[in-house]
Amino acid sequence: MKDGKNNISRRGFLKSSVAAAAVGAGINSPLVKGLVPRAHASGSRPQGEVTSQYTACDMCFNRCGMIARKQNGVIKKLDPNPNCRKSRGMICAKGNAGVQHVYSPDRLKYPLMRKGKRGEGKWERVSWETALDYTAEQLLKIADEYTPCGVMFTPGVDSQSRFVQMFCDVFGSYNYTNHESMCLLSRNRAYLDTFGEVPTGDVLHSKYIIISGSNPMEAIMTPDTIDFIQAKKNGCKIVVLDPRFTKTAAIADEWHQIRPGTDMAFFLALSHVIVKEERFCCPDKTYGYDQFVEHIKDYTPEWAEKECGIPAEDITRIAKEITEAAPRAMVYPGRRSSDYEGSTQIMRSRAIVNVLLDNWDRPGGLMASREVGVSSPDYEIPWIPENPPDRVDAGVVPGLFNHVGSFQIMREAIIRQEPYPVRGWFSFKTNFMQTGANRQKTIRMLENIDFFVNIDIMMTDSAWFADGVLPGNSFLERDDPVHALQGSSACACAFIREPVIDDMFDSRPPLWIIKELAKRMDLEHHFDFTMEEFRQKQVKDLEGALEVMRQDGIYFNPSKAYGIYEGDPMKTLSGIKELYNQRYEQWGIEPMPVYSPPRNPRDDQFRMVVGRPAFFTQSRINNELLTEFMEENTLHMNPEPALKLGLEDGDMVEVESSAGKGRLRLEIDEGIEKQTVYMVTGFGALSPQMSLIYNKGASIAEVLEDERDSICGNMAMHETFVNVRKVS
């Protein structure tokens, strides 16, 4: 692989130097306007040949196929790869803005070491040699004093995060976590504990879909977001339950403004009707059917109406309609489920309706993971007897995922320094200062962190509080390993990235950084491979796959899409779908979802709910092309309470919880439930070097309280009550 250091040709050096100088000169300089694609062509430069190269997007987790168009050494445009079935040959606004992600003047340019207090913004530019020596020295020092488990590793969503996981493992720490415990773990827990696997929804072939707790028209998921539109054209009925009139609600056939946190009541009542009217075909294919029938006998539609606000006759009708469409019908599994303390059980109630639709492993229903065929190269993990017996977040919740744990619980443990101290933090591309509820608590956690190193491409809020900041390169400057993807019924696929342009400034690939650190820790033998050698190991069972990836930008495995489990037991304890979860009984928790009404805000309070629009992904907002859609976030409020509070559209308001507060403009929204307010993620940055969002709007991390899912430790972001007042 390219070592990022020594192989730059004179021609390449000149190209990157020109681009670097241009970006350093500022986005409004004439030179940059001549370079970046949206810019105003000066006409003074000779127009070189436009070359094209396949790559894959990195502006969110979807990894849609792309073609980078390059001219005069500069990426001019990113187009969709028409071969990419996962993204149905499309890219979204975020993908289009990927060029600006690379050429942003806010890119980190050199390794930096903190000179002032944390968060003070005093930095010293250092050489890579110095930065790496110091980082390795500090990590080893912490390992020596507190064992390797004294360092927490947090890689983000990235093709190279696997190398951070490797580094964490061979360094000897168990304390690894990522964004998942602020996102999708409750869904994963619920589906694993019902079906033994986390499914994808076969949206395209479905005839009836209930979407609850998801907003796929804005929180884009490919191919689902695109498939919803096509499915609807094909006659699929879409029913949305949401306290807000979202973009997804806008395309739905029915929208029901459900009271926040009461979704379980709806789904238990739906189950009640399906069972009572004997609309479920196959009780013998489930575990605990009789107990479940008894369990839901009092969860009638009339009872549910009082809880969730959806009329009983609608619940009964929807039960009838969806079972008539079954098995080509589903409750959409969604993704982010970090909402309530009871989110796992809420998701279980949805999963159970899917059981009753008998849609598992069938067209138009829920799909099991298809075979992609990409292997995970093996590596040795040392056993370090001095280490503590378990993760620092172990033993707090019964259903913790061993491999990712819970950031919420880890943070508590680090603050308390119990069960043992964790004094180091190695972060790659995570920005928990913007994504982790209760930012003040994250700042408090840092008081117990002796050394915090952050690899990223911009000075995020998290990097701003780090001791060392290492500039990673962007996805368009990278050699990446093979990345396997599930694309629902569209495909099971894999891709690679190869550099479209050379590393900008003094940035380096994550694997290069890890290799250099490993050298300084006597761990280099674990990383004794080139990227191409690693890829070859990944595709050892897929002859010719790498060539196809290079030729078409993506490789498809024509693996079985449906009936994967035919004749095989499911991966649950019983081997069949579990309405009654035996393991939950062993854990001392309810084996079937039991409804308890959510805590409600006082009359003078609102419940805060959060989400993202179609053009931002969490904290990756600092992008000139994307902030044109929204320069700062707003607080959505129903006109009725706004009137009572004397608030008008556009007023500056302060929103305050027990965790923190923020100021942002009010947006009157007739589509939001009266005691609910909403804002999007990513704004209110603390880092002045996130120049487009610094001090713009409010940060969800600042305002949200940090409750957690009581089963799996996922962050519970919708348990926060806030007061809102007008400020000048």
Next chain:
Amino acid sequence: MRKLIILAMAAAIFATQVGIGLAMLDGNPRQGRFLFRQECRPCHMENPQQEPAGEYLGPDAKRQAEWNEVFEDVQALPCYEHWEIDEDMLIHVHTYLHQGAADSPTPETCG
């Protein structure tokens, strides 16, 4: 790493210990992973490096109940006489395989 050769005379005590382990499964799965890879994997990999060669095995190759069955009657395994691990180590390995089994709360896909 300390190693003890399991003697045939210790088989009865060993089986009792394993029985206790089955009930409690309080071994250290991380130590179990290390031991599994050191002691079992060389014969239970795609291209076995040692004899007697066995089929590929990782935690998710079996369900929890199946792993319990295996460890209830370890002496019956054809490779039993080749093992060089003591009963404590075996409980670690059992815990590791059980915790990562196909039907476990957090299945592990590779060993």
